[in-house]
Amino acid sequence: MSLAVRDVAGILADNLRLRGSVLPVPARRATRWARDLGLPRGGETVLYTGMMYQLVPYIERLVTLEQRLGGTPLARLAGLARRVNRVVSLVSLAARPSRAERAEADRVPATVARLLRAAGVEFGSLYSDDLYAGALAHDLGADSAVAVHARRVAAIFARYGVREVITIDPHTTYMLRTVYPRLVPGFDVRVRSYLEVLAERGLPHPAPTEPAPPESAPQASRVVIHDSCLYARAGNVIQAPRDLLAAAGVTVGEPDCVTMCPICLVNLRKAADGSLRVRDISEYLDESAAR
Amino acid sequence: MTASERLVVGPDLAAELHELGDFDAEACMNCGVCTATCPLGIDLLPRRVLRDAVLGLDDRVRAAEEAVFSCLLCRACEAACPAGVHISEDVRLLRRWLLKERRRAR
Numbered sequence: 001m002s003l004a005v006r007d008v009a010g011i012l013a014d015n016l017r018l019r020g021s022v023l024p025v026p027a028r029r030a031t032r033w034a035r036d037l038g039l040p041r042g043g044e045t046v047l048y049t050g051m052m053y054q055l056v057p058y059i060e061r062l063v064t065l066e067q068r069l070g071g072t073p074l075a076r077l078a079g080l081a082r083r084v085n086r087v088v089s090l091v092s093l094a095a096r097p098s099r100a101e102r103a104e105a106d107r108v109p110a111t112v113a114r115l116l117r118a119a120g121v122e123f124g125s126l127y128s129d130d131l132y133a134g135a136l137a138h139d140l141g142a143d144s145a146v147a148v149h150a151r152r153v154a155a156i157f158a159r160y161g162v163r164e165v166i167t168i169d170p171h172t173t174y175m176l177r178t179v180y181p182r183l184v185p186g187f188d189v190r191v192r193s194y195l196e197v198l199a200e201r202g203l204p205h206p207a208p209t210e211p212a213p214p215e216s217a218p219q220a221s222r223v224v225i226h227d228s229c230l231y232a233r234a235g236n237v238i239q240a241p242r243d244l245l246a247a248a249g250v251t252v253g254e255p256d257c258v259t260m261c262p263i264c265l266v267n268l269r270k271a272a273d274g275s276l277r278v279r280d281i282s283e284y285l286d287e288s289a290a291r
Numbered sequence: 292m293t294a295s296e297r298l299v300v301g302p303d304l305a306a307e308l309h310e311l312g313d314f315d316a317e318a319c320m321n322c323g324v325c326t327a328t329c330p331l332g333i334d335l336l337p338r339r340v341l342r343d344a345v346l347g348l349d350d351r352v353r354a355a356e357e358a359v360f361s362c363l364l365c366r367a368c369e370a371a372c373p374a375g376v377h378i379s380e381d382v383r384l385l386r387r388w389l390l391k392e393r394r395r396a397r
Contacts, residue, residue: 141386229365
């Protein structure tokens with residue numbers, strides 16, 4: 001028996017309504033990726049993470065917890081957990097990823113920022129106002145909570161005078177580009193994936209990089225793309241990643257797997273169970289400078 | 292369905308789904324291409340549960356809750372659908388209806 005799915009969906013919707021994210025993450029952790037980059041606050045163009053990559057270690061912890069609780073009598077207490085969660089954030093108590101796990105999640109947004117800067121793109125960050133866009137709550141059908149949240153995010157964009165948003169994952173891209181205009185009257189912000197921006201500008205050579213972590217293996221010269229569901233079937237972001245990988249000297253094929261979405265990263269890593277190397281596309285682009 | 296199972300169909304559920312959003316499962320031809328392309332291999336989704344929703348078989352839709360919430364909304368089925376049904380949005384509306392049902396039951 002798994003946890004009651006409607007109670008879990010309710011907890012996530014409550015979190016979005018009360019705490020601004022389906023999985024509340026302390027602002028200092030959600031913004032740690034930008035700590036050493038010196039990005040200006042706000043501006044007409046901002047890099048918007050939507051906190052998706054930062055949420056990955058928390059999602060992994062919670063999925064493990066759900067699998068442990070699912071077969072026990074505790075699963076029946078999901079309704080009670082929802083009521084308690086309205087007062088005390090259970091996610092903050094239950095999901096405590098390690099420093100290494102959090103650092104890995106921070107690497108992608110930091111890498112994307114460096115790639116964009118090296119390509120000559122001027123942009124700022126909203127730091128603690130870079131809120132989760134509401135993707136999971138929208139997928140679960142919690143439309144009322146998402147509508148309120150979308151207006152909150154749109155008001156932040158208006159307050160900073162944001163006219164263009166550069167996203168780093170397909171879920172945030174889809175929410176801001178497709179869903180928000182339906183939910184927020186007059187929402188007029190240009191939304192592009194960093195892959196589209198880099199494909200238009202050209203991959204910077206040499207790509208900026210930082211010292212590779214010791215566990216990092218050399219870059220594969222051949223990969224197989226896992227096309228993002230939303231990029232490929234809702235966002236028409238299909239050619240840009242291929243062009244960028246070609247420019248980075250990466251042949252698309254077998255056997256490694258490259259993703260461009262934190263949810264795909266979680267699901268494929270779990271499914272591969274260590275038998276296949278699954279990494280984010282930004283890491284390959286970043287490593288191209290080393291060759 | 293067993294031979295002795297009695298089904299009562301009606302328009303109410305589909306009408307509620309239309310009120311919630313752009314529900315278009317009536318266009319489904321029940322060809323099964325969606326089921327064949329589902330990367331999760333969820334047999335129930337989408338054609339059977341959408342047919343149940345169109346027919347107004349509320350209890351069957353409630354019983355399919357776990358499958359409805361298991362769908363990844365990856366749209367592989369939608370890309371292959373010869374009838375052009377917006378399957379992922381229909382599934383999302385079913386979730387929304389199930390969440391509303393939960394609130395009503397309290």
